[in-house]
Amino acid sequence: MSSEPFQTLPQQSTGGDGPPIAVAILLIVAGIVLLLxxxxxxxxxxxxxxxxxxxxxxxxxxxxxxxxxxxxx
Numbered sequence: 343m344s345s346e347p348f349q350t351l352p353q354q355s356t357g358g359d360g361p362p363i364a365v366a367i368l369l370i371v372a373g374i375v376l377l378l379x380x381x382x383x384x385x386x387x388x389x390x391x392x393x394x395x396x397x398x399x400x401x402x403x404x405x406x407x408x409x410x411x412x413x414x415x
Contacts (some may be wrong), residue, residue, distance in 0.1 A: 368399075
């Protein structure tokens with residue numbers, strides 16, 4: 343019989359010690375796009391179209407992160 347009234351369980355990880363990998367990927371992609379615009383490989387019009395898509399991309403990543411977490415139940 344244990345002298346402790348409650349059994350202690352190992353702590354579960356809550357996700358990590360830093361920002362999610364999606365943040366790093368977004369920063370890398372943004373840097374590459376800006377570099378290509380500055381080099382003239384991508385036209386300004388195409389870059390503006392990419393900027394218009396960022397809210398959709400961020401919403402997709404956010405929803406994916408929320409849905410991939412295990413439920414608390």
